[in-house]
Amino acid sequence: MPPDSAAGFRSRFSVERMLRIHERLRDGDAVNCTQLAREMEVSRKTIQRDIDHMRDRLGLPLEYDRAAHSYAYTAPVEAFPTVQMSEGDAVALFVAERALEPLRGTPLFDRLRATFDKLTANLKGTVDITADDHDAVSFRHFGEGRTNAAAFDALQKARDQHREVTFNYRKPGAESATEERRVRPYHLTHRDNLWYLVAYDCARAALRTFALPRMSEVNLTRTRFELPADFDPSAFFSSALGVVEGKGDFAIHIRFAATVAHRIEERDWHESQRLERRRDGSVDLHLRLSSLVEIERWVLGWGDQAEVLAPTELRNQLAQTTAAMAARYN
Incomplete structure (x- = not known):
């Protein structure tokens, strides 16, 4: 990625963070850099830079309360200051939005779509954004797999919380017969137009790949696990054409x-x-x-x-x- 593209990529995510900080401040919540850094999975310095930018560059009435160890608005602020974007920035943003289609039907899609709505609500000035712009770009894959939204949400939560899960799994070719699996979720991936889970199969003591549409009755257990430091999704799939890993060469x-x-x-x-x-x-x-x-x-x-x-x-x-x-x- 060229340096200017990388900077633009980072700036869009800093805008997203600042919008989230603004909403918290507008609702009267105590905003603490350490807590926000943990929630947004960035460093404390990154959050501090966002807050400094909001106060010093965007002119928002932000003050630090030393007694409460948090920031707060000293005056009502309803709308976040207008975000100026070039035509190229707007096109890139809408292309990214359309690229979310593989997530449709999952809770993550709804959350990301809501984030895009918040961002585009503030895009005025240098570029006029209309509803017709949403139809300028589209993504369509032949044989797009059906999304198992319930399984996706449970597996994502289990992966984030490092908790083992159980589910009934139907092997390819089996019409209705299923078997129970207990696994440690490592990674969710969208390949060959279908969502898959890479997980450690507890009974088989090995990594396995599972198609989400073949899962049912996904349940989180109380048993926690440590994600191996050497697990690398890219390396795991490096010798597969799609998702099928073998032991040959x-x-x-x-x-x-x-x-x-x-x-x-x-x-x-x-x-x-x-x-x-x-x-x-x-x-x-x-x-x-x-x-x-x-x-x-x-x-x-x-x-x-x-x-x-x-x-x-x-x-x-x-x-x-x-x-x-x-x-x-x-």
């Missing part, structure tokens, strides 16, 4: 026909990918994965425009699958 080599080469080149499919354009216009894609489950399905989606050259195991799997498909359609 496969060097994938796929050749795509010239007719679809540009479609392969215009996307980042995996962090390990390496592309080689050939003289005939075709392109070779090289990946390093720990499982062949997802890559087989993906290659099948390209039909006769893709040929797996390695590994042999994947070629054999595709040969069997396509033979079975041909037999069915014949």
Whole structure:
């Protein structure tokens, strides 16, 4: 991220913090830097800078009460001072709002949407914000997964409080049979258009990935756990095409026909990918994965425009699958 973009990103979140501080002060709550820092998960110095900015740059009637060890407004303040934004800032804000769609149906979506409403309510002056601007950008994913809002809320709470959870889980392919799981929630991720939980399975003593739509009766227990300091979600998924982790180490080599080469080149499919354009216009894609489950399905989606050259195991799997498909359609 360029330095100017990073600064803009940070400034938007400082505005959000200041709006929250303003609401607390307006409602007559005692505002303490230490308490606010804990609630907003930032440093005490960051909160102090926000308050100093509100008082010294925005001209808000803020004073520190030494006896109460807190800040308060010395005069009524109904509206937060106008936030000036450029056209580019406004577009970025609305794009970010539309990008929240994967969270729709979860309590987190409602909270974030309310925050955006508070921010946009104060955007006047340099840019006119209208309802039509909301329709300028949209996000749509084919096969978007259904959100299990109840499970998402419970798992997020369990993750924040470091509490084990139990739930009934339906394995893929099982029509109605479920089994109870007890896990330690580590991470929630939205991948391949579906929400997943990465958790430590207590009975299996190993990390597992669970799809939220397959969960039911999610309950928080009183048992607490410590999140391992070495757990890294990025590293956990580094050798997976999507969410399926394996124990193998496969060097994938796929050749795509010239007719679809540009479609392969215009996307980042995996962090390990390496592309080689050939003289005939075709392109070779090289990946390093720990499982062949997802890559087989993906290659099948390209039909006769893709040929797996390695590994042999994947070629054999595709040969069997396509033979079975041909037999069915014949």
